[in-house]
Structures are given as structure tokens and as C-alpha cells.
Amino acid sequence: MQMNRRTFIIGSAAVGGGLALGLRLPFGPDVARAQDGSPEVGVWVAIAPDDTVNIRVVRSEMGQGTITGLAQLVAEELECDWSRVRIEYPTPGESVKRKRAWGDFSTGGSRGIRESHEYVRKGGAAARVMLVQAAANQWKVPASECTAANSVITHAPSKRRTTYGKVAEAAARLPVPQDVALKDPKTWKLAGKPIKRLDTRDKVNGRMVYGIDLNMPGMLNAAIKACPVFGGTVKSYDAAQVSGMQGVRKVVQVGDDAVAVVADTWWQAKSALDKLPVVWDEGPNAKVSSATIAEVLKAGLDADQAFIGNQNGNAKEALGGAAKKVEAVYAYPFQNHACMEPMNITARYTPDKCEVWGPTQNGEGAFAAVLAASGLPAEKVDVYKTMLGGGFGRRGAYPNDYVTQAVLIAKQMPGTPIKLLWSREEDMLHGRYHPVMQCRLTGGLDANGNLSALHMRLSGQSILAAVRPQVVQEQKGRDPLSFQGVFESGEHAFTYDVPNLLIDHAMRNTHVPPGFWRGVNINQNAVFMECFMDELAEAAGQDALEFRRKLLGKSPRALGVLNAVAEKIGWGKPAPKGVYRGLAHLKAFNSYVAGAAEISVTDGNKVKIHRIVGATDPGYAVNPAQIERQVAGSFVYGLSALFFQECTVKDGHIEQTNFHEYNSMRIAQMPKVETVLLPTGGTVWGGIGEPTICVAAPAVLNAYYRATGKRIRSVPLKNHGIELV
Amino acid sequence: MIRLSINGKTHNVEVDPNTPLLWVIREQVGLTGTKYGCGIAQCGACTVHIDGAAVRSCSFPVSAAAGKRITTIEGLAQGKNLHKVQQAWLEHDVPQCGYCQSGMIMAVAALLKEKPKPTDADIDAAITNICRCGTFQQVREAIHAAANANAKA
Numbered sequence: 054m055q056m057n058r059r060t061f062i063i064g065s066a067a068v069g070g071g072l073a074l075g076l077r078l079p080f081g082p083d084v085a086r087a088q089d090g091s092p093e094v095g096v097w098v099a100i101a102p103d104d105t106v107n108i109r110v111v112r113s114e115m116g117q118g119t120i121t122g123l124a125q126l127v128a129e130e131l132e133c134d135w136s137r138v139r140i141e142y143p144t145p146g147e148s149v150k151r152k153r154a155w156g157d158f159s160t161g162g163s164r165g166i167r168e169s170h171e172y173v174r175k176g177g178a179a180a181r182v183m184l185v186q187a188a189a190n191q192w193k194v195p196a197s198e199c200t201a202a203n204s205v206i207t208h209a210p211s212k213r214r215t216t217y218g219k220v221a222e223a224a225a226r227l228p229v230p231q232d233v234a235l236k237d238p239k240t241w242k243l244a245g246k247p248i249k250r251l252d253t254r255d256k257v258n259g260r261m262v263y264g265i266d267l268n269m270p271g272m273l274n275a276a277i278k279a280c281p282v283f284g285g286t287v288k289s290y291d292a293a294q295v296s297g298m299q300g301v302r303k304v305v306q307v308g309d310d311a312v313a314v315v316a317d318t319w320w321q322a323k324s325a326l327d328k329l330p331v332v333w334d335e336g337p338n339a340k341v342s343s344a345t346i347a348e349v350l351k352a353g354l355d356a357d358q359a360f361i362g363n364q365n366g367n368a369k370e371a372l373g374g375a376a377k378k379v380e381a382v383y384a385y386p387f388q389n390h391a392c393m394e395p396m397n398i399t400a401r402y403t404p405d406k407c408e409v410w411g412p413t414q415n416g417e418g419a420f421a422a423v424l425a426a427s428g429l430p431a432e433k434v435d436v437y438k439t440m441l442g443g444g445f446g447r448r449g450a451y452p453n454d455y456v457t458q459a460v461l462i463a464k465q466m467p468g469t470p471i472k473l474l475w476s477r478e479e480d481m482l483h484g485r486y487h488p489v490m491q492c493r494l495t496g497g498l499d500a501n502g503n504l505s506a507l508h509m510r511l512s513g514q515s516i517l518a519a520v521r522p523q524v525v526q527e528q529k530g531r532d533p534l535s536f537q538g539v540f541e542s543g544e545h546a547f548t549y550d551v552p553n554l555l556i557d558h559a560m561r562n563t564h565v566p567p568g569f570w571r572g573v574n575i576n577q578n579a580v581f582m583e584c585f586m587d588e589l590a591e592a593a594g595q596d597a598l599e600f601r602r603k604l605l606g607k608s609p610r611a612l613g614v615l616n617a618v619a620e621k622i623g624w625g626k627p628a629p630k631g632v633y634r635g636l637a638h639l640k641a642f643n644s645y646v647a648g649a650a651e652i653s654v655t656d657g658n659k660v661k662i663h664r665i666v667g668a669t670d671p672g673y674a675v676n677p678a679q680i681e682r683q684v685a686g687s688f689v690y691g692l693s694a695l696f697f698q699e700c701t702v703k704d705g706h707i708e709q710t711n712f713h714e715y716n717s718m719r720i721a722q723m724p725k726v727e728t729v730l731l732p733t734g735g736t737v738w739g740g741i742g743e744p745t746i747c748v749a750a751p752a753v754l755n756a757y758y759r760a761t762g763k764r765i766r767s768v769p770l771k772n773h774g775i776e777l778v
Numbered sequence: 779m780i781r782l783s784i785n786g787k788t789h790n791v792e793v794d795p796n797t798p799l800l801w802v803i804r805e806q807v808g809l810t811g812t813k814y815g816c817g818i819a820q821c822g823a824c825t826v827h828i829d830g831a832a833v834r835s836c837s838f839p840v841s842a843a844a845g846k847r848i849t850t851i852e853g854l855a856q857g858k859n860l861h862k863v864q865q866a867w868l869e870h871d872v873p874q875c876g877y878c879q880s881g882m883i884m885a886v887a888a889l890l891k892e893k894p895k896p897t898d899a900d901i902d903a904a905i906t907n908i909c910r911c912g913t914f915q916q917v918r919e920a921i922h923a924a925a926n927a928n929a930k931a
Contacts, residue, residue, distance in 0.1 A: 116875030116876065116911045118874070249871045253868055256879050257872075257879060259810070259850065259852045260811065265810075265814065268808070319801065320797055320798070393909070394813070394875075394877045395815075443875045443877060445910070682871075682916065686911045689909070689912025711818055712818070712820035718914075719902075726915055
């Protein structure tokens with residue numbers, strides 16, 4: 054791997070694409086150039102004389118396939134040779150210099166493709182127009198007589214042809230057309246196809262460079278320990294006890310709540326840190342436990358004041374007059390992301406420059422953290438992304454997190470690159486946890502068994518109150534994200550048509566820092582709502598599917614995915630002996646998703662999931678093969694959470710320290726996943742990485758009830774003695 | 779000084795003999811394809827071969843590896859020819875983030891050496907690596923494909 058101050062290349066230039074980070078900027082004497090020196094044809098594409106096509110991507114690849122999908126969209130419009138495509142990550146520093154030419158870097162909320170498809174496609178189309186114009190100028194013919202395909206431009210009347218690489222220098226000097234027409238997706242040849250990822254080869258030969266793998270001349274390694282109790286601080290530590298240990302270079306305090314050891318190798322740093330005596334001031338939260346948090350949330354279920362997320366009719370009055378009333382209380386725990394690659398980043402600080410290298414889901418967020426921690430102006434700061442060993446929301450931008458820590462350490466050793474790596478234990482104790490939530494649902498049925506009223510009362514933690522307080526302020530205290538999947542409108546709108554409805558949230562924040570955890574609040578909201586729908590259907594004496602269908606008259610796309618999974622799982626037909634079914638659906642991140650599971654249960658507690666059918670209608674499907682992998686992967690992530698995962702709080706800190714206490718699904722437990730893709734088009738594109746995660750848990754819980762007669766209303770199932778086999 | 783044979787090359791390393799093999803491979807020898815995931819032999823991201831058998835190197839002291847034949851993901855291919863497991867991984871587009879896949883591939887390569895045609899039950903028993911992205915469906919397909927390539931070879 055080569056590296057210099059501004060750029061480095063990840064992995065080898067593999068067949069079908071390498072991943073180059075950083076562009077050669079600022080501008081040269083004439084045009085801006087890519088890392089390999091090739092000229093930019095518009096901001097999204099740079100083409101080398103040998104016809105290598107560098108496509109710029111600013112969203113982060115963490116396994117979800119976004120670099121491949123975004124490149125497909127650019128290449129579709131560009132009409133280039135896909136086998137010559139490489140990906141390049143512009144840096145946030147370059148983005149600042151060029152007035153955010155590439156738009157938003159944030160890679161979360163399943164937004165990578167759905168929120169940038171239009172401008173990246175236009176970028177590809179504009180480059181094609183410029184290349185064709187350059188060829189036409191050279192030949193002195195009208196551009197309208199030229200055609201482009203597979204990186205070749207042809208002028209049929211004169212039988213002349215040239216390649217993109219040969220005209221790129223001239224094309225780069227032409228103005229970028231602002232108004233370019235996009236193809237009708239029905240005519241796509243490359244986008245929409247199940248082609249292979251661009252980044253696989255280096256992931257099977259050990260060459261892919263993740264943040265943890267970085268090495269630089271003179272680099273030292275840091276291991277860190279923050280006060281296990283959130284909000285606590287460092288009182289004192291005895292550096293002399295470890296400073297003579299092999300390899301140890303320095304012991305430093307990091308902010309007011311952490312201590313780090315810097316050593317030649319990370320193992321030396323960690324070994325010394327384990328022996329470093331630290332006295333903490335645990336602060337006001339040292340007595341908080343899961344039980345005390347649960348009490349606060351329980352009180353919220355009955356609180357008078359709550360923020361309303363969805364309302365029509367008069368639910369409370371209608372519930373009073375209902376022929377039959379059903380009530381249930383559900384609960385969902387704190388959960389850690391547990392990315393396979395623990396948090397890490399490499400930082401180098403001098404008074405003239407502060408740079409960081411490593412995994413982040415939000416290059417601009419990391420850039421802001423470096424600005425704040427370094428105290429340097431934007432032109433003296435930059436961030437270079439590596440491949441991410443998982444993200445799932447954990448590597449978004451959170452205040453005072455790993456990027457900040459690394460810069461604060463590097464500032465104490467100017468000029469020396471410092472690679473900060475968290476141990477798995479540190480990663481478990483200092484997550485940004487899935488919010489804790491309780492929910493009481495009350496439903497009223499009329500004399501004909503129709504759902505006449507529904508009240509869903511959420512009580513628990515707000516993510517936005519902790520990480521985007523300005524949004525909560527704008528909403529007069531409400532966190533709209535708390536209502537994902539059951540909201541009044543928008544990308545997380547509730548799909549059921551209930552005449553008298555009230556969905557409200559008693560916000561009860563804790564000292565445990567919350568974060569965006571794959572799917573975010575749809576995980577608990579789908580369990581609450583979709584399990585309760587089954588409870589209501591049973592009380593009404595109706596089939597769970599039929600009961601839902603009656604409420605989905607105004608949401609044909611929701612009905613579409615629900616019907617699709619029902620048909621594929623064989624709903625209404627006899628299941629194999631001992632096999633039971635359950636289903637669920639939701640609208641999330643502008644996609645409509647549904648799931649249906651087949652399970653069997655032995656000894657009352659050993660659950661085998663045989664099949665799960667997942668359906669999604671994201672509007673458009675850019676890469677069906679990667680979508681199938683995201684659906685199956687989301688089920689693994691969601692079912693691991695359902696069966697095994699809870700972060701409990703004792704004496705103010707998280708109790709689970711590693712995978713032996715925080716398990717994750719293995720191949721033996723993997724059900725057969727069948728994906729149904731139902732893209733129905735339209736003007737709004739839906740997300741892929743997250744939405745389907747939320748249907749696995751309620752589908753399995755509903756099947757478990759049919760198998761055993763036991764309704765489980767809290768996660769994880771290990772707390773009920775239930776195993777996944 | 780500990781003498782290690784890694785991917786056919788000899789390395790003499792100055793290191794505390796209690797250091798886990800994983801960190802010697804990554805930090806002293808500089809082969810970073812082998813990953814750290816948990817440090818307690820739970821996740822399998824650090825799997826290497828020692829005398830042909832899969833070992834979780836995060837919990838294996840370097841002193842115990844002296845004089846043994848160590849293979850890491852970087853040494854699995856024969857020159858430019860990928861190992862059949864790597865080849866199957868490419869053909870089935872298995873990795874997502876890819877971080878656990880070095881360990882997964884090493885565990886599978888060791889399984890196929892022992893059981894050239896593993897059943898699903900064999901796979902379930904032998905492959906216990908954690909993959910948070912959830913690539914298991916493709917992993918299983920690719921194992922069977924590699925086993926069939928085995929049979930043909």
C-alpha cells in the first residue's frame with residue numbers, strides 16, 4: 054500500500070475496480086484530476102487515457118453495497134465500460150474547497166442511493182454529453198450525429214470512432230451541462246441488474262485495508278479506557294506504574310473522562326492499560342440500573358404529557374365505547390451495534406495540519422469532529438476514509454466519540470501518527486445504544502370485530518434529543534424519529550387506516566447514550582405494532598392476514614408486499630406438521646416491507662426458524678443481488694437482537710463486555726431467506742439496508758405464539774429461556 | 779527471539795512470549811488480513827492455520843506457535859491462483875463488509891481439508907464464526923461450490 058499526505062490507495066488495483074481514496078487537489082494548472090492523474094469530466098467522473106473510469110462516491114461502503122450501486126447508476130448514464138470502473142472517495146476537505154460539489158457524505162438512514170440517485174445519474178449523463186461533444190469537436194461534426202456506448206464514441210456517417218480515454222482531456226475543458234435528460238429506468242442495461250460488487254477480490258485475499266490495518270511511518274498505537282459509568286470522569290491515574298513496560302511511550306488523559314496508553318504496538322498499549330491504576334469519579338449516575346430505568350419508563354406509560362406522533366378521530370373516547378378492549382405492554386432493551394471491526398481511527402496533528410484516516414459513516418461528521426478537537430480551521434483539516442468493518446449506525450457522527458479521542462491524543466504527541474483502537478470490551482461499554490423503550494397498546498373492537506380505536510403509548514429514550522437536539526427543539530420537544538413506522542406522514546408513515554387513533558411518546562431519557570442502530574426505531578415499533586395486530590386479530594376471532602388487509606385499504610403498496618409474503622409462505626394453506634407461521638409488515642425509509650416466517654418449537658423453548666420470506670417495494674431496485682443480501686443480512690442482525698441481545702445497566706455502566714455475553718447468530722441458526730422484490734416505480738425511492746430488519750422479529754414472535762400459545766412481549770428471548778437452534 | 783514460519787517464510791520476532799499470535803502476525807510481521815474481533819476466541823475473525831488446522835490466533839500465545847507451520851489468509855493462494863474457497867467466495871459474491879471473511883475463509887479451508895464434501899450439518903458444526911453482516915446464506919452456497927470444485931479437481 055502506498056500512502057502520502059493527501060492520498061493513498063486501498064488494496065491492489067483489483068480486476069473490476071480498486072478503491073482509491075482522495076483526489077489530487079487542489080486544482081492543477083488546468084483541470085481538476087483524479088488520484089491517478091486523470092482529468093475530471095464533471096465532478097463525478099474522471100477518465101484516464103487508458104479508459105479507466107474513476108467514479109466518485111462520497112457515501113461510505115460498510116458492506117451494504119452502496120459504492121457498487123451508486124457506480125452502476127453513474128455508469129448507466131455515462132455509457133462506459135463497466136469492467137474499467139474504479140471507485141474514488143473524495144475527502145470532506147476537498148468537498149469544503151469545492152462548495153460541497155458531491156453533496157451529503159452521511160451514510161445512514163438507508164439514504165446512500167435513495168437520496169443521491171438523481172444527481173449522480175445526472176453526473177454520469179453530463180460527463181457522457183461532454184465526452185461526445187469533445188469527440189464531435191475534434192471531428193467537426195454535430196454531436197447529435199455521434200453515439201456513445203461502452204466507453205466508445207462513434208460517428209456513424211463517417212465511420213469514425215474514438216474512446217472516452219482519448220477525448221477526456223478535451224472533454225474536461227468543456228462546460229458541464231446543467232440540464233441533462235436521464236434514461237427511463239425501464240431502459241437500464243447496467244443499473245437494475247444483479248451484477249457483482251466492485252470490492253470483493255481484496256476481501257477474499259486479506260488485502261482490503263480497514264482502519265484497523267493502517268500503518269504509517271513512525272506511527273504509534275493507542276489503547277483507551279473511558280469511565281465505565283457514562284458521565285463519570287477521571288479522578289486520577291498512576292502512569293508511573295506502567296510507563297516502564299515494554300513499548301510504552303506515553304500515558305495520556307483524553308478529555309475529562311478517558312485515559313489512553315500510547316505504545317509501539319497496540320498489544321503493548323492494551324497490556325499496559327490493563328495494568329494502569331485509574332480512579333474514577335463516577336458522577337451522578339453510579340446508582341442507575343436497568344431496574345431503575347424500567348421504573349421511569351413504566352411511569353411514562355401513564356403520564357399525562359406525551360408528544361403526539363399520529364392522531365385522528367378520538368381514540369380515548371372511542372376506546373371507552375368499544376365492544377371489546379384489548380391491552381398489552383411491550384418492552385425493548387438497549388442494544389450495542391457490535392460491528393466486527395471495533396471503533397478505531399488514526400490521527401496525526403501538527404499546528405499546521407490535522408488529518409485522520411479510518412472508518413466513518415459520515416466523512417463530513419468526522420471532519421467536524423476533527424475541526425472541533427484540533428481547533429484548526431477547515432483548510433488545515435481533512436479526513437480519509439477506509440473500508441468499514443461494519444457500521445450499522447455506530448460509525449455515524451456522535452459527539453466526543455472515537456474521532457475526537459484520537460485527535461485529543463495526537464495533539465499531545467504532535468507530528469506522530471496515532472492509531473487509536475478500542476478493545477472489544479471498550480466497544481461494548483461505550484456504544485451508542487439502541488434506545489430503550491416500553492409501549493402500552495390499547496385497542497377497541499366494535500361489535501363486528503372491526504378495529505375502531507387504537508392507542509399506542511411509547512415511553513422511553515429519544516435518540517435525537519441526545520444527538521440532534523436542534524431537531525427536537527424545532528419540533529417543540531417532540532422527537533419525530535421515535536414514531537418511525539407509525540408516524541403521521543412521510544417516509545415512516547403508518548399504513549393502517551384506523552378511525553380513532555392516537556400514537557404518542559412520553560420521552561424518558563437516560564444517561565445511557567443512544568444512537569442510530571440499523572433500522573433505528575422501526576425495530577421496536579414493528580414488534581409493538583405488528584405483534585399487537587395479531588393480538589387484536591385473535592380477540593376479533595379473525596385471521597391475522599385478513600384482519601390486516603381490512604385496515605390497509607388506503608395503502609396498496611403495503612398490501613402488495615403483505616400479500617406477496619403471504620402467498621410465498623403459503624398462508625391459508627396447511628403448514629408442514631409442527632411448523633407454525635407468522636407475518637408482519639411496515640413502511641420504513643420510504644420502502645414498504647413485509648416478512649413471513651415458518652418456525653417449529655421443541656420442548657417449548659427451542660426455536661428453529663425454517664424459512665423467512667422477505668418482501669420489499671423500494672420503488673426502484675438498483676442491484677437485486679445486493680438487495681437479496683441486504684434482506685438476508687438484515688434478518689441476521691434483527692434476529693440476533695431478538696434472541697440474544699440486551700445491554701443491561703448496573704451501577705451506571707453496561708454489564709456485557711464481549712460476545713460471550715452478547716451473542717450473535719451463527720450459520721447453524723440461519724434460516725432459509727427468500728426475497729421478493731416488488732419495485733413499483735414512482736417518484737420516491739426507498740431505502741434498502743434497514744427497512745426489512747424490522748419484520749423478522751414480529752413475524753417470528755407471531756409464529757411462536759401460534760406454536761406455543763405464549764405471547765412474548767419483551768426482547769430478548771433469552772430472558773424467557775427461549776433458544777434459537 | 780521467537781522463530782515463526784508464516785506462509786512459508788521464516789520470521790524472527792522479538793516479542794513477549796505471551797503475546798497472542800494474532801498481534802504478532804498483525805503488528806510485528808505486518809500481515810493485516812487476519813483480523814481482531816473479540817480477543818477471546820468467540821468470533822473467529824482471527825482464524826489462521828497452524829499445521830493445517832484452524833486456530834483462533836487471538837487466544838493462542840506466540841510461544842506455542844514457534845516451529846509450527848502457520849498459514850494466514852495472505853498465504854492461502856498458490857501464487858496467483860486463488861484457493862478454491864477464495865474462488866468460490868468470488869463467484870458467489872460472499873463478503874459484505876468483509877471484515878470477518880478472512881477468518882471465515884480460513885475456517886472453511888480447514889474444514890474442506892478434513893471433510894472434502896461436508897454436509898450442511900458438518901458446516902453447522904464446524905463453522906461457528908460470527909458475521910454481523912449476515913452473509914451465511916452465501917457462505918453455505920460457496921462452501922458447497924468449493925467442495926464440488928474439490929470433487930472435480
